[in-house]
Amino acid sequence: MIDLRSDTVTKPSKEMLEHMMGAPVGDDVFGEDPTVNELESYGAKLFGKEAAIFCSSGTQSNQIAINLHVSPGGEVICHYESHVFKYEGGGIARNSGASIRTIDGDRGRITASSIAKWLNPAHDVHFPLTQLVSIEDTSNRGGGAIYNYEDIQAIHALCIKNKLPLHLDGARLFNALVETQIDYSAYAANFETISICLSKGLGAPIGSLLLGTKEQIVKARRIRKVFGGGMRQAGIIAAAGLYAMKYNVERLKTDHTNAKVISNLLSSLNWVEDVVPVETNIIVAVVKDDETRNSIIERLKENHILCMPFGPGMIRFVTHLDIGEKEMEILTDRLKKI
Numbered sequence: 001m002i003d004l005r006s007d008t009v010t011k012p013s014k015e016m017l018e019h020m021m022g023a024p025v026g027d028d029v030f031g032e033d034p035t036v037n038e039l040e041s042y043g044a045k046l047f048g049k050e051a052a053i054f055c056s057s058g059t060q061s062n063q064i065a066i067n068l069h070v071s072p073g074g075e076v077i078c079h080y081e082s083h084v085f086k087y088e089g090g091g092i093a094r095n096s097g098a099s100i101r102t103i104d105g106d107r108g109r110i111t112a113s114s115i116a117k118w119l120n121p122a123h124d125v126h127f128p129l130t131q132l133v134s135i136e137d138t139s140n141r142g143g144g145a146i147y148n149y150e151d152i153q154a155i156h157a158l159c160i161k162n163k164l165p166l167h168l169d170g171a172r173l174f175n176a177l178v179e180t181q182i183d184y185s186a187y188a189a190n191f192e193t194i195s196i197c198l199s200k201g202l203g204a205p206i207g208s209l210l211l212g213t214k215e216q217i218v219k220a221r222r223i224r225k226v227f228g229g230g231m232r233q234a235g236i237i238a239a240a241g242l243y244a245m246k247y248n249v250e251r252l253k254t255d256h257t258n259a260k261v262i263s264n265l266l267s268s269l270n271w272v273e274d275v276v277p278v279e280t281n282i283i284v285a286v287v288k289d290d291e292t293r294n295s296i297i298e299r300l301k302e303n304h305i306l307c308m309p310f311g312p313g314m315i316r317f318v319t320h321l322d323i324g325e326k327e328m329e330i331l332t333d334r335l336k337k338i
């Protein structure tokens with residue numbers, strides 16, 4: 001089976017498993033797991049942040065960050081297709097009691113000028129207090145689109161001017177940075193907090209990191225505990241994350257090259273109307289007739305290719321660590337026959 005449903009489907013490699021088995025561990029709720037501590041300081045240092053906290057998932061990491069920044073009755077500004085709004089089970093309202101101002105923007109990306117229109121006047125009691133702006137880079141619903149760096153800087157400047165924290169859902173941040181080659185610390189300086197996922201393109205079986213100041217991360221530790229996310233001998237899984245950050249970042253370029261190959265191939269097929277321009281590892285194909293979308297996905301499955309429905313008439317394919325040369329050859333062969 002060639003599984004292109006998501007970059008979360010990878011299995012840990014032999015080398016990664018060896019790192020996990022050899023990891024020194026302790027009780028992380030006591031702060032005594034040396035591997036978790038190493039992972040957290042490695043991640044923080046890599047992005048020039050003071051501290052980091054290991055979380056069980058990207059959702060948990062985002063939700064902790066949101067809880068850190070907002071209070072009940074406050075408001076979070078984000079894109080209407082952003083993961084924090086669309087795919088976290090209503091967590092912003094449920095966990096933090098905040099409302100959400102969703103805005104539109106090209107391929108999941110919002111701009112300083114669109115955000116500025118929705119900053120509520122703090123002196124007027126009618127409005128929820130705007131307390132956080134959250135953006136996603138790369139954007140999942142935007143088909144892996146990368147933010148223009150100048151746009152990020154403009155959003156950052158707007159947030160500074162309005163004393164608002166800016167959070168980044170960087171589930172696929174490494175995919176963006178291997179393409180843009182922007183310095184990690186310079187990029188990260190635009191955000192108060194950053195969530196990065198270790199279990200997507202990087203190929204770890206579990207885990208995310210939330211990066212911020214020492215003070216924020218001390219608070220985040222309490223929130224994570226309250227959310228039930230305090231883990232004990234978590235070094236076993238943290239070791240996979242460390243391995244992933246050390247050895248699996250540069251190879252993301254291969255996933256991007258493969259994604260472009262798949263995109264070209266799809267464009268030549270008679271059931272494909274269009275393919276959203278590929279920027280990283282996500283390919284979104286638009287089928288000619290929406291009615292046929294599910295049967296196409298079924299036919300692909302019968303031919304041992306797995307992919308995901310992604311909205312009306314759209315199918316998502318994601319490249320990852322477990323799609324190598326051999327899988328690409330098999331895939332090319334199979335796709336041409338469908």
Ligand SMILES: Cc1ncc(COP(=O)(O)O)c(C=O)c1O
Nearest residue numbers: 057058059060083136140169171
């Ligand atoms: C952009 C984005 N943010 C956050 C997440 C959440 O990650 P997790 O599945 O680990 O909760 C995902 C998951 O696919 C994602 O695509």
